[in-house]
Amino acid sequence: xxxxxxxxxxxxxxxxxxxxxxxxxxxxxxxxxxxxxxxxxxxxxxxxxxxxxxxxxxxxxxxxxxxxxxxxxxxxxxxxxxxxxxxxxxxxxxxxxxxxxxxxxxxxxxxxxxxxxxxxxxxxxxxxxxxxxxxxxxxxxxxxxxxxxxxxxxxxxxxxxxxxxxxxxxxxxxxxxxxxxxxxxxxxxxxxxxxxxxxxxxxxxxxxxxxxxxxxxxxxxxxxxxxxxxxxxxxxxxxxxxxxxxxxxxxxxxxxxxxxxxxxxxxxxxxxxxxxxxxxxxxxxxxxxxxxxxxxxxxxxxxxxxxxxxxxxxxxxxxxxxxxxxxxxxxxxxxxxxxxxxxxxxxxxxxxxxxxxxxxxxxxxxxxxxxxxxxxxxxxxxxxxxxxxxxxxxxxxxxxxxxxxxxxxxxxxxxxxxxxxxxxx
RNA sequence: GGAGAGGUGGCCGAGUGGUCGAAGGCGCAGCACUGGAAAUGCUGUAUAGGGGCAACUCUAUCGAGGGUUCGAAUCCCUCCCUCUCCGCCA
Numbered sequence: 001x002x003x004x005x006x007x008x009x010x011x012x013x014x015x016x017x018x019x020x021x022x023x024x025x026x027x028x029x030x031x032x033x034x035x036x037x038x039x040x041x042x043x044x045x046x047x048x049x050x051x052x053x054x055x056x057x058x059x060x061x062x063x064x065x066x067x068x069x070x071x072x073x074x075x076x077x078x079x080x081x082x083x084x085x086x087x088x089x090x091x092x093x094x095x096x097x098x099x100x101x102x103x104x105x106x107x108x109x110x111x112x113x114x115x116x117x118x119x120x121x122x123x124x125x126x127x128x129x130x131x132x133x134x135x136x137x138x139x140x141x142x143x144x145x146x147x148x149x150x151x152x153x154x155x156x157x158x159x160x161x162x163x164x165x166x167x168x169x170x171x172x173x174x175x176x177x178x179x180x181x182x183x184x185x186x187x188x189x190x191x192x193x194x195x196x197x198x199x200x201x202x203x204x205x206x207x208x209x210x211x212x213x214x215x216x217x218x219x220x221x222x223x224x225x226x227x228x229x230x231x232x233x234x235x236x237x238x239x240x241x242x243x244x245x246x247x248x249x250x251x252x253x254x255x256x257x258x259x260x261x262x263x264x265x266x267x268x269x270x271x272x273x274x275x276x277x278x279x280x281x282x283x284x285x286x287x288x289x290x291x292x293x294x295x296x297x298x299x300x301x302x303x304x305x306x307x308x309x310x311x312x313x314x315x316x317x318x319x320x321x322x323x324x325x326x327x328x329x330x331x332x333x334x335x336x337x338x339x340x341x342x343x344x345x346x347x348x349x350x351x352x353x354x355x356x357x358x359x360x361x362x363x364x365x366x367x368x369x370x371x372x373x374x375x376x377x378x379x380x381x382x383x384x385x386x387x388x389x390x391x392x393x394x395x396x397x398x399x400x401x402x403x404x405x406x407x408x409x410x411x412x413x414x415x416x417x418x419x420x421x422x423x424x425x
Numbered sequence: 426g427g428a429g430a431g432g433u434g435g436c437c438g439a440g441u442g443g444u445c446g447a448a449g450g451c452g453c454a455g456c457a458c459u460g461g462a463a464a465u466g467c468u469g470u471a472u473a474g475g476g477g478c479a480a481c482u483c484u485a486u487c488g489a490g491g492g493u494u495c496g497a498a499u500c501c502c503u504c505c506c507u508c509u510c511c512g513c514c515a
Contacts (some may be wrong), residue, residue: 004474042475045484052444052484055496059443073495080495246435246472367473376472 001365002108004101008034017111020118020326025108033101040094044087051083106214110361112326113335115298119325125338126325131309132318134342135399142345143394144276146401147173151425155275164274165266165281167390172422176396176409177284179416180389181259184286184311188386191307193257193288198237200260201228206240209366211332211358218267221281230263234287235383242291243366247379252370253300254291257386259284277390278350284389288355290382293370297357297380305337305355308386312352316410317395318342320349334359341391345398352391355384397422 006014011027018025058076062068117126147153152173158166169177189195204227207213212220212232221230231237238258247254262285273279288307292300305321312319324336333356340349360378363369369376400408407422414420 038475041484045475048485049483051495055494056444058495063443077495084495369472 001105001361002111003360003364004034004105007031007105008038014108014111018108020112020116021109021329022120022327023109030101030104033097033104037094037097037101040090040097044090044094047083047087047090051080051087054080054083103214106208106365109329109331110211110334110358112329113357113359116329116335117323117325118327120327121325122328124325125322125328128321128323128337130318130320131313132316132342134318135344136347137344140345140347140398141401142276143343143397146345146397146407147276149405149424150407150422152176152397152422153277162281165279167277167280171425173393176393176413176417176422177389179413179418180392181284181286183314183413183416184386184389185257185259187311187314188257188286188288188307191310193255193307196238196241196256196258198231198234198241198258198260200231200237200263202231202236202240203227204229206231206236206243209243210236210239210362211365212236215331219265221263221265231260232264233262233383234258234260234285235289238287238289238383239362239366239368239381242368244368246369246371246376247291249293249370249372252291252293252379253296256289258287258289260287261285277394280390283391286386286389288382288384288386291363291368292380292382294360294377294380297359297382300380300382301335301337301355301357304382304384305339308339308353308355308384311387311392312339312341314410314412315392315396316412317392317399319352330354330356332356332358332361334361339385339387341395343395343398345401350391350394352395353385353387355382357382 002014007027007030011031015025015027054076058073058080061073061076066072117124119125141149144155150172151170153167153169155164155167158168161168185195201223204213207220207229220232223229237260238256241256242254261282263282264280266279266281269279277283288304290300290304309319309321319339319341322338322340324333324338329336336354336356338351339353339355341352342348343350358381360380362381363378368379368381370379371377396409396413397407400410402408405424409417409420409422411420
């Protein structure tokens with residue numbers, strides 16, 4: 001959420017920064033609302049101060065022996081009543097204005113970081129580095145074909161169970177999924193991340209806190225009878241772990257690694273990635289999340305990205321790192337690195353992790369602060385996939401496929417999977 | 426789902442109409458005492474918003490929202506949540 005004070009005092013800055021995202025916004029009316037709200041608050045509190053004074057005076061007079069029904073007290077009562085009238089009118093208006101302001105503020109995306117490169121869309125993203133050597137070869141299968149041939153998953157039966165864009169994993173496929181989750185949790189757990197297994201049903205305050213609501217309601221599944229939604233990412237429950245808290249400075253940074261299934265409606269993606277494990281309504285993900293002191297989020301961003309990359313390296317999967325341009329930035333992010341893994345069968349890089357620094361954007365929405373001496377400050381938050389499990393499996397299948405039809409797995413997975421190869425059954 | 430109890434500061438807990446943002450305790454921080462520590466003593470210790478260079482000051486907040494009153498943590502109404510027992514259940 002944008003800082004209300006900034007809206008009042010420097011709307012031009014906001015407009016300029018949102019302009020870098022490709023938004024053409026006129027903030028003058030919002031600024032007006034914000035100023036109006038502040039004016040109303042000033043008027044109201046001045047009146048309330050006067051009312052409080054009168055209330056106390058009445059108390060003192062009565063205590064001092066004045067007749068509670070006498071003229072002197074009656075006069076004060078009348079003054080009190082008059083003020084009460086005015087306050088209540090102002091209060092009503094102020095509430096309306098404040099709620100209008102809040103509603104609007106919640107719809108604005110984060111301002112891009114100064115470091116974030118300007119650009120229009122994904123074509124303007126900047127490749128930062130590459131790791132590993134992509135396997136390029138004619139006749140390689142795509143992962144869904146491999147998975148089908150090896151009996152690792154069944155999409156058609158999943159339609160019977162749920163609908164399209166769901167998969168059911170079987171046998172070695174199910175075991176590989178489970179192995180990957182454990183492998184990633186262990187890897188990050190060994191690097192100072194605290195493991196959490198959060199609820200995957202989250203309330204709307206949580207979704208608002210991390211930025212999914214109010215704008216992206218159509219992207220999440222909602223429970224009909226409760227204020228609960230299926231979480232689209234563990235980022236949501238983990239952000240709300242500390243909602244409305246003041247975290248002592250000595251505890252920062254807080255680093256969490258959370259496994260969760262993720263649920264996304266994928267509205268508007270009809271026809272894209274309809275086969276296999278790339279785009280599903282339900283998928284597994286291991287998520288990294290940091291709460292950091294506001295002065296240290298840049299270093300943290302480099303580190304969380306490195307931690308996500310470490311998974312790909314351990315799995316010997318070639319990848320590249322893109323820095324997203326302002327036009328491709330997510331709603332809550334101020335700066336993002338995407339990790340794209342090489343899919344040998346498809347012959348393309350595909351996003352497998354997105355590592356973002358959100359500055360104080362989520363912290364303001366979620367009211368998560370830290371304290372230095374007398375000063376409270378909003379913390380900064382960061383999140384990064386470490387990694388999306390389904391896409392990791394896809395990459396392992398495509399990059400590890402062998403001429404004999406089997407799939408060779410990286411050594412790091414052997415203790416988790418119980419072997420170094422998926423064999424045709 | 427049925428029955429009951431309860432929501433007060435970081436925590437415990439007092440407070441049933443009048444300088445109550447709230448006693449007391451614990452915890453925490455600083456100072457004193459000490460060779461050092463414990464113990465002890467003193468001082469300080471909520472959040473948000475507004476104003477002020479600042480010292481500071483005003484307003485709001487005792488689960489949430491309404492109401493009564495000159496004045497509400499305290500009285501009334503509605504809602505939410507938590508806990509306990511029973512039922513059901515992994």
